[in-house]
Amino acid sequence: MRVSVPGIPQAILAAAGSSPAPSLPAAIERISTFLAPGNATVITGAGVSVDSGIRAYRGKDGRYTNPNYKPIFYHELIDETPRGYAFRQRYWLRSYLGYPPVRDALPNTTHYALAALQYAGLVPRLITQNVDGLHHKALRGVWDEARLRERILELHGTLHKVHCNHGHTVDRETFQDWLSAANPQWKAYADDLERTGRQPRTNPDGDVVLEGVEYETFVVPHCPSCMLEGRRNSVLKPEVIFFGESIRQQVRERSFEDVEKGDRLFVVGTTLATYSAFRLLKHALQLKKPVLMLNVGPTRADSIAELDKIDLPTSAVLREVVKALVGVRAVEDPVIREMLASGITRPPLDDDGEDVTGPGAAG
Known part of the structure; x- marks a missing residue:
C-alpha cells in the first residue's frame, strides 16, 4: 500500500512570488x-x-516539511499483528507525552x-x-x-476521544489514566516533564519528538469493554483521521x-x-x-x-x-x-x- 503525506505541489511553490501584503x-x-x-x-x-x-504542520520547522519524517499510517496503526502492536507502542508513547500540552492549550x-x-x-x-x-x-x-x-x-476528528476497532469509545483523559497505570515509569517521566517544564517539541496532533527511546518498553492497554466481551484487543486509536484513512x-x-x-x-x-x-x-x-x-x-x-x-x-x-x-x-x-x-x-x-x-x- 502506497500512502504519502500531502503537500503543496512543487510547481506552486516554485511560482510563489513575493507580492506585497495589503x-x-x-x-x-x-x-x-x-x-x-x-x-x-x-x-x-x-x-x-x-x-x-x-506548532503548524508545514512552513519553517513544520513536521511535514522534514523529508526524514515518517508518520504512522492508518493501516500500520490498526494492524493486529505484533508489527502493528509495535507501531501502537511508538504512537501511544509519543502521544501520551504530547497530549497534555494540546489538552491545556487556550484559544x-x-x-x-x-x-x-x-x-x-x-x-x-x-x-x-x-x-x-x-x-x-x-x-x-x-x-x-x-x-x-x-x-x-x-x-x-478530535484528539479528545479514543476508540477501539470494535467501536468502544472512551474520553481521552480516561485513556491517559489507563496509559499511566500500565506504564508507571513513563508516568513518573511525564510528571517530571510537567514539573520542570522540559516538554518535548509537540506537534499539532499531540505527537512529540523523542530521541533514543526504546518504544518496546511501553505497554498499550487492552480495551476493557472488549475484555468484558471475551477478547483481548489493543487496537485503539484517537478519533483522528490518519494518513491512509478515509473520512x-x-x-x-x-x-x-x-x-x-x-x-x-x-x-x-x-x-x-x-x-x-x-x-x-x-x-x-x-x-x-x-x-x-x-x-x-x-x-x-x-x-x-x-x-x-x-x-x-x-x-x-x-x-x-x-x-x-x-x-x-x-x-x-x-x-x-x-x-x-x-x-x-x-x-x-x-x-x-x-x-x-x-x-x-x-x-
Missing part, C-alpha cells in the same frame, strides 16, 4: 465587506492554532474572533481541520454541546453540505495541502460562490484564478474585522465584548528559538 486597513475592509452579507462558511487549518502554542485571539462572528450570526457554519478542540473552547459556556456540534464540524461518509457529506448552505467561503490559516479541505474550496468555486483566503505563505490553491487571497496573519486583522461588522454590539453585547478581550498570543518557538508565525505557519 495594508491592515485595506485588509480589514476587504474581509469585512466579504463577510458583511452573512451566511458565510469558514474553513480553518493549523495556522489558526499557532498563537495558542500549537487565541483568532479563535475568539471567529467565535464572535459565529455568535453574531455572520458565520453559521465552521469546518476545521484541527483536532485540538480550541474552536469549541472559545464558545463553550456560550453554546451547549449540541449547538457546538451543529455549528462546528471537525473534518479530521467517515457522514462527515464528508456534511462538509459539502456546509459549503453548499453558505453564500460564500472564507478560508483561514491553512495551506489546503490536504485534499479533504482543498476539494471543499473547489466545490465552492464550482458552485460560483465567492471565496476569500486569509493565510501567510503559499497554499495549494494559489494557482486558482478565481481565488481572492490576503497574505497576512489572522491575528493581525480578525478582531478589527469583528468590530467593523458588529458595530456597537462590540461594546454593548457582553458576550462579544468578552470575546474581543480574550485570547492568548503565545506562538511556539522553532528550533532556533524564534516564534513560528512567519511565512508558512499554516496547516
Whole structure:
C-alpha cells in the first residue's frame, strides 16, 4: 500500500512570488465587506492554532516539511499483528507525552474572533481541520454541546476521544489514566516533564519528538469493554483521521453540505495541502460562490484564478474585522465584548528559538 503525506505541489511553490501584503486597513475592509452579507462558511487549518502554542504542520520547522519524517499510517496503526502492536507502542508513547500540552492549550485571539462572528450570526457554519478542540473552547459556556456540534464540524476528528476497532469509545483523559497505570515509569517521566517544564517539541496532533527511546518498553492497554466481551484487543486509536484513512461518509457529506448552505467561503490559516479541505474550496468555486483566503505563505490553491487571497496573519486583522461588522454590539453585547478581550498570543518557538508565525505557519 502506497500512502504519502500531502503537500503543496512543487510547481506552486516554485511560482510563489513575493507580492506585497495589503495594508491592515485595506485588509480589514476587504474581509469585512466579504463577510458583511452573512451566511458565510469558514474553513480553518493549523495556522489558526499557532498563537495558542500549537506548532503548524508545514512552513519553517513544520513536521511535514522534514523529508526524514515518517508518520504512522492508518493501516500500520490498526494492524493486529505484533508489527502493528509495535507501531501502537511508538504512537501511544509519543502521544501520551504530547497530549497534555494540546489538552491545556487556550484559544487565541483568532479563535475568539471567529467565535464572535459565529455568535453574531455572520458565520453559521465552521469546518476545521484541527483536532485540538480550541474552536469549541472559545464558545463553550456560550453554546451547549449540541449547538457546538451543529455549528462546528471537525473534518479530521478530535484528539479528545479514543476508540477501539470494535467501536468502544472512551474520553481521552480516561485513556491517559489507563496509559499511566500500565506504564508507571513513563508516568513518573511525564510528571517530571510537567514539573520542570522540559516538554518535548509537540506537534499539532499531540505527537512529540523523542530521541533514543526504546518504544518496546511501553505497554498499550487492552480495551476493557472488549475484555468484558471475551477478547483481548489493543487496537485503539484517537478519533483522528490518519494518513491512509478515509473520512467517515457522514462527515464528508456534511462538509459539502456546509459549503453548499453558505453564500460564500472564507478560508483561514491553512495551506489546503490536504485534499479533504482543498476539494471543499473547489466545490465552492464550482458552485460560483465567492471565496476569500486569509493565510501567510503559499497554499495549494494559489494557482486558482478565481481565488481572492490576503497574505497576512489572522491575528493581525480578525478582531478589527469583528468590530467593523458588529458595530456597537462590540461594546454593548457582553458576550462579544468578552470575546474581543480574550485570547492568548503565545506562538511556539522553532528550533532556533524564534516564534513560528512567519511565512508558512499554516496547516
